Amino acid sequence: xxxxxxxxxxxxxxxxxxxxxxxxxxxxxxxxxxxxxxxxxxxxxxxxxxxxxxxxxxxxxxxxxxxxxxxxxxxxxxxxxxxxxxxxxxxxxxxxxxxxxxxxxxxxxxxxxxxxxxxxxxxxxxxxxxxxxxxxxxxxxxxxxxxxxxxxxxxxxxxxxxxxxxxxxxxxxxxxxxxxxxxxxxxxxxxxxxxxxxxxxxxxxxxxxxxxxxxxxxxxxxxxxxxxxxxxxxxxxxxxxxxxxxxxxxxxxxxxxxxxxxxxxxxxxxxxxxxxxxxxxxxxxxxxxxxxxxxxxxxxxxxxxxxxxxxxxxxxxxxxxxxxxxxxxxxxxxxxxxxxxxxxxxxxxxxxxxxxxxxxxxxxxxxxxxxxxxxxxxxxxxxxxxxxxxxxxxxxxxxxxxxxxxxxxxxxxxxxxxxxxxxxxxxxxxxxxxxxxxxxxxxxxxxxxxxxxxxxxxxxxxxxxxxxxxxxxxxxxxxxxxxxxxxxxxxxxxxxxxxxxxxxxxxxxxxxxxxxxx
Numbered sequence: 446x447x448x449x450x451x452x453x454x455x456x457x458x459x460x461x462x463x464x465x466x467x468x469x470x471x472x473x474x475x476x477x478x479x480x481x482x483x484x485x486x487x488x489x490x491x492x493x494x495x496x497x498x499x500x501x502x503x504x505x506x507x508x509x510x511x512x513x514x515x516x517x518x519x520x521x522x523x524x525x526x527x528x529x530x531x532x533x534x535x536x537x538x539x540x541x542x543x544x545x546x547x548x549x550x551x552x553x554x555x556x557x558x559x560x561x562x563x564x565x566x567x568x569x570x571x572x573x574x575x576x577x578x579x580x581x582x583x584x585x586x587x588x589x590x591x592x593x594x595x596x597x598x599x600x601x602x603x604x605x606x607x608x609x610x611x612x613x614x615x616x617x618x619x620x621x622x623x624x625x626x627x628x629x630x631x632x633x634x635x636x637x638x639x640x641x642x643x644x645x646x647x648x649x650x651x652x653x654x655x656x657x658x659x660x661x662x663x664x665x666x667x668x669x670x671x672x673x674x675x676x677x678x679x680x681x682x683x684x685x686x687x688x689x690x691x692x693x694x695x696x697x698x699x700x701x702x703x704x705x706x707x708x709x710x711x712x713x714x715x716x717x718x719x720x721x722x723x724x725x726x727x728x729x730x731x732x733x734x735x736x737x738x739x740x741x742x743x744x745x746x747x748x749x750x751x752x753x754x755x756x757x758x759x760x761x762x763x764x765x766x767x768x769x770x771x772x773x774x775x776x777x778x779x780x781x782x783x784x785x786x787x788x789x790x791x792x793x794x795x796x797x798x799x800x801x802x803x804x805x806x807x808x809x810x811x812x813x814x815x816x817x818x819x820x821x822x823x824x825x826x827x828x829x830x831x832x833x834x835x836x837x838x839x840x841x842x843x844x845x846x847x848x849x850x851x852x853x854x855x856x857x858x859x860x861x862x863x864x865x866x867x868x869x870x871x872x873x874x875x876x877x878x879x880x881x882x883x884x885x886x887x888x889x890x891x892x893x894x895x896x897x898x899x900x901x902x903x904x905x906x907x908x909x910x911x912x913x914x915x916x917x918x919x920x921x922x923x924x925x926x927x928x929x930x931x932x933x934x935x936x937x938x939x940x941x942x943x944x945x946x947x948x949x950x951x952x953x954x955x956x957x958x959x960x961x962x963x
Contacts, residue, residue: 458506474573476501483508491549494524498546511546572643578609579644583637589658590648594628604630604648611646619650619682619718631716633658650717653677656685659716663709664702666691672698675727678781682718686738686778688727699724723778731756731785738779742768745792753928755786765791806830814860823848824857836861872897882906888942890935895922911939 458472461479465472483499487510491497496513514527516539527547532539539545592604592611600615602624613632624630632648633655639645649655657674666672672691679685691698702724703710710722723741728734732747735756746759760768768789769776780787790798803825810821813832827846829835835843835857843854872893876886879900884907886896891910902921904910913921915932927935940946 458503471573473503476503478573483510487549492524496525497549508551510549510551512549513544514547516541516543516545575643578646579637579639582609582611582634582646585634586637587654587658588634589631589655589662590634591629591631594624594626594630596626597624602630604632606646609646611648613648613650617647617649617651619720621682622650622718651679651681653679656687656713656717656722659713660687660702660709663704663712666696666698666701671696672701673727676782676784678778679720680774680778682720684721684723684774684778685717686723686725686782688725688734688738688782690727699726725782731783735779735783735785735787738782739768739775739787742775744768746795752931753786754784755788757788757790759790759792759795762791762793765789810835813864814857816857816860819848820853820857832861832864836865869893876900880905884908884942885910888939890938895925898922898925907939907943911936911943911945 458476461472461475464475480499480501483501484497487497487499488495491512498511498513500509500511501507502509513525514532515525516529516532517526518529518541520526520528527545529539529541532543532545535547536545590606590611592606595603595605595610597603602613602618604611604613611632611634613630617632617635618624630650632650633652634646635649635652635654636647637644638647654677656679657677660674661667664672667674667689671693672689674687675690676688677685678687687702689698689702691701701709710724714720714722725737725740728737731751732749735747735758736744739758742760742764744758744760744764748757748759750756758768767775770778776787776789803822806825806829807818807821809832810816810824810829811818814821814835816824823846824835829838838858840851840854840858843849843857844851846854876893876897879897881896881900882905885891885899885905886893888896888907888910891899899905899910899921904913904921910918913936915929915936918932918936919927919929937946941948
């Protein structure tokens with residue numbers, strides 16, 4: 446590009462057009478780069494203290510140089526200022542604060558900093574080219590592109606996309622996948638952003654969106670919007686699960702994605718280096734969706750805890766290893782796909798647990814309600830899980846248990862209420878001995894047993910409670926059945942009560958912040 450030295454006017458414009466076409470940018474950007482380069486070179490000749498302006502006529506290619514001067518009443522910098530009366534000799538309309546251009550004689554780029562000018566032009570053109578790439582690809586995030594491996598640097602691959610260059614990092618490649626220069630590579634554009642070395646286009650072959658886009662290319666019903674991909678979970682290069690839903694009840698979403706003799710899914714599998722893909726039907730019912738996601742394992746029963754977004758799945762003993770999968774892969778992918786925490790329990794484990802819980806409840810009722818084993822077992826069998834359940838149950842419901850009558854039911858309720866009253870009295874005495882503050886005792890988010898449990902751990906006032914993080918609260922109250930979100934909400938409520946924050950500030954983001962502190 447050092448041919449800028451001594452170029453004719455017409456040749457200057459032709460060079461700008463040629464560079465613009467080669468780099469895919471506008472001729473105006475190239476001409477601006479040339480002006481910048483000429484300004485840099487002119488400062489070397491006239492001195493860095495001058496503010497030099499270079500102009501290339503966009504029609505004729507004529508180059509003009511000026512020194513920019515500020516119009517002032519009193520000169521403090523003679524290299525960049527001019528008195529008002531002198532300025533008005535050149536422009537009668539000049540005012541204080543205006544800037545005028547003082548023509549300079551042309552310079553011969555061939556004899557001065559042609560190399561420096563070339564470097565400036567190359568740099569400016571490269572910046573303009575990268576900006577063009579950024580503007581072109583920032584709206585293409587989420588698309589699949591095909592390029593050629595240009596070179597490999599420390600495991601990362603630079604991919605030539607034709608009019609742009611992208612990077613496919615080692616961690617975004619499928620394990621054990623190898624590429625060589627000139628290989629064709631297909632990948633997913635997951636990010637386009639400015640970095641210190643300029644705009645960068647980031648590609649991935651491990652992103653869940655890549656799998657979804659590959660199915661969209663292979664399955665016309667997905668492209669047409671008849672079948673919708675609801676969720677994707679991947680263990681790149683090993684196994685994946687994809688949940689699909691058909692808006693047309695006459696079309697089987699799983700069958701459409703599998704294709705005739707598996708042709709469609711096999712095309713995706715080959716692109717992903719043999720990654721096994723489970724295609725499961727999506728369902729708005731969480732229990733059904735989780736059961737589908739755990740395929741090929743069979744499920745006997747599910748128990749949902751919506752507040753904690755946790756689901757317990759009971760499977761036959763011989764199916765447990767299938768449901769969990771090798772190194773927990775099947776249940777992990779199912780959990781990612783559905784967004785639920787999944788606990789896999791075998792039927793024998795469930796039976797043992799139920800027997801143990803039944804035995805413990807029977808013992809609880811016998812000891813605290815002073816009843817015989819048969820009555821205690823009847824209560825446990827009917828689903829009464831605590832003394833509170835008995836105390837606050839409906840009298841008619843209690844009396845309707847086989848072998849019970851209204852007299853027995855009334856006696857059981859009275860004994861349960863007496864036990865609870867005695868327990869609460871003991872808790873109140875312990876709270877007083879521990880020095881629990883009244884504001885914590887009055888905090889309705891906590892029951893008395895929880896308050897005492899907190900005090901045993903050193904949390905004795907509402908201020909102490911408000912200073913906790915969610916994980917600390919969960920550790921102090923392991924048997925309270927709290928999850929992080931509920932714990933965070935309780936702590937935020939305490940902070941509002943104390944006036945630490947305004948009520949409207951105790952929103953979702955703040956609760957998440959409390960929950961995430963550790």
